[in-house]
Each structure stands twice: as C-alpha cells, then as structure tokens.
Amino acid sequence: RQDRLGVVVRRIEFDHALAKEAIARGIEVRDGCAVETIVVGDDGVRVTTADGEVISARAIVGADGVGGIVRRQAGFARGELRAQVVELDTEAVPQDLPRDTVVFDFDTRDLNGYTWDFPTIVNGEPLVCRGAYVIRNLGPDDARARIGAYLAARGLDPKRYRHKQFAERGFEPGAEIAVPRVLLVGETAGIDIATGEGIGQAIEYGSIAGRYLADALAYDDLGFTDWRRTVAHHHLGWQLALRHALYRVFYSHRRARIEPLMPSMHQLFRVGVQDFAGAPMSRLAIMRGAGQLLAAYTRAKLA
Ligand SMILES: Cc1cc2nc3c(=O)[nH]c(=O)nc-3n(C[C@H](O)[C@H](O)[C@H](O)COP(=O)(O)OP(=O)(O)OC[C@H]3O[C@@H](n4cnc5c(N)ncnc54)[C@H](O)[C@@H]3O)c2cc1C
Known part of the structure; x- marks a missing residue:
C-alpha cells in the first residue's frame, strides 16, 4: 500500500480545467464544433466543420480519440487492439475497501481485462464509480454482462443504474502513427491496452508533439517520417511498448503460471505503481x- 498516489477526478471537471488552462495560454478553443471532413493534399490540409466553415492548415494533429475521423479519413488502418468499457456510479456496499483505495480487480481469470471500484463524489454525494474493462480483440465478451455479474455479487441490482458504454484503442508497436501533414496523438494513435489507461499517455503525447511540431513547422519539414521513432525514444514510447509486452504475456495461457509468482515480485509492483502515479x-x-522477475522466472523453470 502506498499513500498519495493520485486523486480521482470527474472527467467533466478535468476537461473543463484543461480547456481553461489552454485558453489562458492563448489557444483558441472551440466547443461543440465538429469536424466533418479533412482532405490532405500535397500543399496543405483542408478541414470542413459541421457548420460549413473551411479551414486551411499546413498540417493536422489527430487528437480526436477513439471515435474520431482523422484516422479514418487520412487513410490509416483501423487498428487491431480494441477494448469495451462499461461504467456506472453506485452507492457504497459493505465489501468496499476504504475510500482512499482504488481497486483494479483481476480476480476473474477468464476475463481478459478487469473490473474496478473508484471512490467518487457526484453532486456532493460520495459514490463509487464501478466498471468493467474487456479487451475485445482476444475473443468475444460483453462488458455489460461482466459488470452485471460484478454488481450482483455485491448485492446491487444492475437495472437500477445508468450504464455508460465506450470503446478504447490500444497502441500497436510498429503501426503507423503519421503520414505527411498528419500526426496522430493520444487515443487516435493508441493507448495502453493492458489497462485502458490513456489520460496521462494522451497528455504525454501532447507534450512531445508540441516540441516536435514547433521544429517541423520552423523547418517546413512536414513529412513526419520520424514521429513514431520520436515517441519510441521518450518515456511514453517505452512505457507503451512495455505494457504491450505485459498484455501479451498476462492475457494468455501463461496467466495461470504467472499469477502465483506475482506476490514475490513486490519490487516490480512498486515500480509499476510509481509509473502509474506519474512519479519518476x-x-x-x-x-x-x-x-525479482529473474529470480521468479528461474524458480518457475526449476520447479
Ligand atoms: C469509461 C472510461 C474510463 C476511463 N478511465 C480512465 C482512467 O481512470 N485513467 C486513464 O488514464 N484513462 C482512462 N480512460 C481512457 C482515457 O479516457 C482515454 O484514453 C483518454 O481520454 C484519451 O485522450 P484523448 O485526448 O486522446 O481522446 P479523448 O479524451 O477521447 O478526446 C477526444 C476529443 O476529440 C473530440 N472529437 C472527436 N471527434 C471529433 C470531431 N469529428 N470533431 C471535433 N472534435 C472531435 C471529442 O469530442 C473529444 O473531446 C477511460 C476511458 C473510459 C472510456
């Protein structure tokens, strides 16, 4: 157990704070302004919004999330790694851990993913945000059914709560995340498929892309041929690559052999938790x- 790992923030409040910060830095933020088409040409990009405005740009950054249009319209592959998420808020139940704990529950071995309980406050009322994260490309599954079973096991009736369903896209090592004049970041490029975490990752993509774009625009070098390599050389790149490797190992036939070894790898968990918290x-x-990983592996080999 480690204290002060982070805070749970409602997404609507987080996005509002982020938009205010961007505006304070002189960035024009347009709310409720959907982009309908993008056309990438040799000399620039034409963007058309839903209200008919046409904007010309030297380059475009696809930061429009899992359901956005940039990836599709600029001709990138759809991507293989997909997860389904169902989330809802309920009252607390006696089985819940103390309210300063976030729970990622990997108990259900046939679930490629996990369920979660995060303490939250909605309109001043202390509630628990619960959800199921299901990696869909590993086989058919249903996040609604999973959260239904999870709630029922806690004496909660799933029908009483409003279910919110979403998709997520995982980062695929080696997949293209740029073409001339088009740069993908955040969930448009791909986030951590092992856990579905993507907020810290999206922010990190943004901070790398800002510096990268400033140079590219200054030198009028908008081919973006080294964007993937640039990401790979940052903390974000090796974190996503490592988590992709863990995803492949953990969500496989090896899971049953790995799980008993995990308690002996507490140092490894400590490092993982520090990274989760964004701490160096x-x-x-x-x-x-x-x-510890090497020792556990050797013990397993000798057993
Ligand atoms: C239920 C749920 C819970 C999650 N919990 C966590 C968590 O606890 N921690 C964590 O790290 N990650 C979490 N994630 C993942 C995380 O939310 C995403 O990975 C992250 O928000 C990706 O950020 P992004 O900026 O790339 O995309 P988004 O946050 O999806 O932002 C994309 C933006 O683009 C806009 N957009 C899309 N299409 C258009 C268009 N055509 N025109 C104009 N604008 C457009 C959208 O409106 C949106 O504002 C969760 C995801 C889900 C679904």
Missing part, C-alpha cells in the same frame, strides 16, 4: 524489480 521511477527500484 528510481533506477535502483527498477533493478531490484528486474532481479
């Missing part, structure tokens, strides 16, 4: 974690 990871902790 100490090299010593990484080395200790790697040592």
Whole structure:
C-alpha cells in the first residue's frame, strides 16, 4: 500500500480545467464544433466543420480519440487492439475497501481485462464509480454482462443504474502513427491496452508533439517520417511498448503460471505503481524489480 498516489477526478471537471488552462495560454478553443471532413493534399490540409466553415492548415494533429475521423479519413488502418468499457456510479456496499483505495480487480481469470471500484463524489454525494474493462480483440465478451455479474455479487441490482458504454484503442508497436501533414496523438494513435489507461499517455503525447511540431513547422519539414521513432525514444514510447509486452504475456495461457509468482515480485509492483502515479521511477527500484522477475522466472523453470 502506498499513500498519495493520485486523486480521482470527474472527467467533466478535468476537461473543463484543461480547456481553461489552454485558453489562458492563448489557444483558441472551440466547443461543440465538429469536424466533418479533412482532405490532405500535397500543399496543405483542408478541414470542413459541421457548420460549413473551411479551414486551411499546413498540417493536422489527430487528437480526436477513439471515435474520431482523422484516422479514418487520412487513410490509416483501423487498428487491431480494441477494448469495451462499461461504467456506472453506485452507492457504497459493505465489501468496499476504504475510500482512499482504488481497486483494479483481476480476480476473474477468464476475463481478459478487469473490473474496478473508484471512490467518487457526484453532486456532493460520495459514490463509487464501478466498471468493467474487456479487451475485445482476444475473443468475444460483453462488458455489460461482466459488470452485471460484478454488481450482483455485491448485492446491487444492475437495472437500477445508468450504464455508460465506450470503446478504447490500444497502441500497436510498429503501426503507423503519421503520414505527411498528419500526426496522430493520444487515443487516435493508441493507448495502453493492458489497462485502458490513456489520460496521462494522451497528455504525454501532447507534450512531445508540441516540441516536435514547433521544429517541423520552423523547418517546413512536414513529412513526419520520424514521429513514431520520436515517441519510441521518450518515456511514453517505452512505457507503451512495455505494457504491450505485459498484455501479451498476462492475457494468455501463461496467466495461470504467472499469477502465483506475482506476490514475490513486490519490487516490480512498486515500480509499476510509481509509473502509474506519474512519479519518476528510481533506477535502483527498477533493478531490484528486474532481479525479482529473474529470480521468479528461474524458480518457475526449476520447479
Ligand atoms: C469509461 C472510461 C474510463 C476511463 N478511465 C480512465 C482512467 O481512470 N485513467 C486513464 O488514464 N484513462 C482512462 N480512460 C481512457 C482515457 O479516457 C482515454 O484514453 C483518454 O481520454 C484519451 O485522450 P484523448 O485526448 O486522446 O481522446 P479523448 O479524451 O477521447 O478526446 C477526444 C476529443 O476529440 C473530440 N472529437 C472527436 N471527434 C471529433 C470531431 N469529428 N470533431 C471535433 N472534435 C472531435 C471529442 O469530442 C473529444 O473531446 C477511460 C476511458 C473510459 C472510456
């Protein structure tokens, strides 16, 4: 257990704060302004909005999330790694852990994903945000059925709560995330498929893209041929690559063999939790974690 790992924030409040910060920095933010078409040409990009306005730009950044149009209209592949999420808010139940705890529950072994309980406050009322994260490309499954079973096991009637359903797109190592004049970031490019985490990742994509674009525009070099390599060389790139590797190992036939070894890898978990919290990871902790992983692997081989 580690204190002060983070805070639970309602998305509507978080996005509002982010938009206010962008406006304060002189960025024009247009709300309720849908982009309908983008046409990428040799000398620029033409963007048409739902109210008919046409905007010409030297380049476009696809930051329009899992259901956006940039990826589709600029001709990128759809992407293989997909998850389904169902989320709802309920009152607390006696089985819940203390309210300063966030729960990622991997107990159900035939679920490629997890269920969660996060304490939350809605209109001043303390509630629990619960949800099911289901990786769909690994086989047919249904997040609604999963959260239904999860609620029933806690004595909650699923029919009493408004279910909100979403999709998520995972980052695929090696997949294209740029073409000339079009740069993909955030969930348009792909986020962590192992956990469905994407907020910190989207912000990190943004901070890398800002500097990258400033140089590209200054040198009028808008081919974006090294965008994938640039991301790969940052913390974000190796975090996404590592989590993709973990996804492949954990959600596989090896899961039953790996789970019993996990309690002996507490250093590795500590490093993972630090990364989850956005804290810098100490090299010593990484080395200790790697040592524990090696020892656990050797023990499993000898057993
Ligand atoms: C239920 C749920 C819970 C989650 N919980 C967490 C969590 O606890 N922690 C975490 O790290 N991640 C979480 N995620 C994942 C996270 O929300 C996303 O990965 C993250 O928001 C991606 O950020 P983004 O900026 O790339 O895209 P988004 O946040 O999806 O933003 C895309 C924006 O583009 C806009 N847009 C789309 N199409 C158009 C268009 N045609 N014209 C104009 N604008 C357009 C959208 O309106 C939206 O504002 C959760 C996801 C879900 C579904």
